[in-house]
Amino acid sequence: MASNLTAPEERAWRHDILRPSLPEVHSTMPVPQSATWLRKLLAFAGPGFLVAVGYMDPGNWATDLAGGSKYNYTLLSVILLSNLMAVLLQSLCVKLGVVTGRDLAQACRDHYSRPVSMGLWLIAEIAIAACDLAEVIGSAIALNLLFGVPLIWGVCLTALDVLLILFLQQRGFRLIEAIVISLIGTIAVCFTLEIIFSQPSFVGIVKGFLIPSAQIVRDPTMLYIAIGILGATVMPHNLYLHSAIVQTRRYERTREGMREAIKFCTIDSTIALTLALFVNAAILIVSAATFYKHGYGDVAEIQDAYKLLTPLLGVTGASTVFALALLASGQNSTLTGTLAGQVVMEGFLNIRLRPWLRRLITRAIAIIPAVIVTAVSGERGTAKLLILSQVILSMQLSFAVFPLVMFTSDKLKMGEFVNPRWMKILAWTVAIVIAVLNVWLLWQSFTSWFA
Secondary structure, eight states: OGGGSOHHHHHHHHHTTTSOSSTTTTTOEEOOSSOOHHHHHHHHOSHHHHHHGGGGSHHHHHHHHHHHHHHTTTTHHHHHHHHHHHHHHHHHHHHHHHHHSOOHHHHHHHHSOHHHHHHHHHHHHHHHHHHHHHHHHHHHHHHHHHHOOOHHHHHHHGGGHHHHHHHHHHTOHHHHHHHHHHHHHHHHHHHHHHHHHHOOOHHHHHHHHHSOOTHHHHOHHHHHHHHHHHHHHSOHHHHHHHHHHGGGEEOOOSHHHHHHHHHHHHHHHHHHHHHHHHHHHHHHHHHIIIIITTTOTTOOOHHHHHHHHHHHHTOTTHHHHHHHHHHHHHHHHHHHHHHHHHHHHHHHHOOOOOHHHHHHHHHHHHHHHHHHHHHHHGGGGHHHHHHHHHHHHHHHHHHHHHHHHHHHTOHHHHGGGSOOHHHHHHHHHHHHHHHHHHHHHHHHHHHHHTO
16 A cells, blocks of 8 residues: 555655554454355445435435425436536545545645645535534424424534444444444435325426526526535535545455455445435425425425425325434434544544544534524524535535545556546546536625625
8 A cells, every 4th residue: 555655645654554544443344255246245335325324414405405496306407417426526535545545634634735734624624514514403403393302402412422423333333334324214215205295297307307407507596506405415524434434344455355345335335325316306306396386485494394295295294204304314414424523633633532522522513503593593594504504515525526536546646546537537527517616606606795
């Protein structure tokens, strides 16, 4: 692995050799060397689903509900495009983690000067705080809808996930993966039921997926929601997380072993992200088929969606199913968000905090603004905060994507596993498109303020 690094990076790698990414679970899960293709796939399966959780968190709910209720099925093309970008970028994370033995945060610290690394760390922490904010508020809303827990108390209760994650990680990383996959299954089943209840237009869905509208870039409001969907789908903290958790597998650190690990981990993440695409699209489809169809064009608040689903669909329990899926989504996201926080802090700063302390810091950063907003604005301010959090995520995305594409396209770092020419062109195109869309949104916002 060290031979793939530049001289400064190799020194950093050797200095850090005993301090791998997520050391408590690094290389703890054996992969059978002589086994069937399916058994090997199952051994590698898991990290992709932890990453996919971020693609169906409560922030996605806010952007998808707003997009579906206001613009019908039009923004399905944005969800599809965002998911294809995610599949590509997560496959690059797999390559980086497997080949170099470094997660993206560590690779940035190895490559860049300390001031640049510190800047990237701060940007990554802002992104994680924005993501955590969505998860905290989403979980609190679900607790409020299902059990009547006041919103502000629900926000505070989410701090208890620190203890839950600490307990689960001590019992083995496979247990965390199993719980995450079970919760993803719960979300998928709930939205399958919601689609059956809402009876959407098949023609509208196909057109929404396959025929992008030029109005998306012309309409500042639609573009804002589209950028929010992009930020909610291709999340920067997931790039750091994925490059770390693929290293939980104990595979042969040979050319053949790494090639096999890349293949199976990429299949794992592609399957998981396809499921995430279904959930994301299902939220928007249900919103369009229920709210847009009945003339409710401004349903962005999750609470409003909950209250309207049962009476509009005429199906008892439709709202409860919706809230259960939301609770599963929020709890799932907290598991992966706090792990990403640990990867980012330890990778960029090369420090080790006790896991409970790191997660407490991560949760506090999210809870403080959530408590302030819910105390000041109550329920009515949560939707705007959720959508804003996803736009912030999208704004931070380029600062993770550009280093990722650059590192995996560098033959000195990747050796024979360097991105082929076609993948370099595609990856750089995706990186530039993301950057241009964000610049365009900033320009639209700036001109609208002074219009």
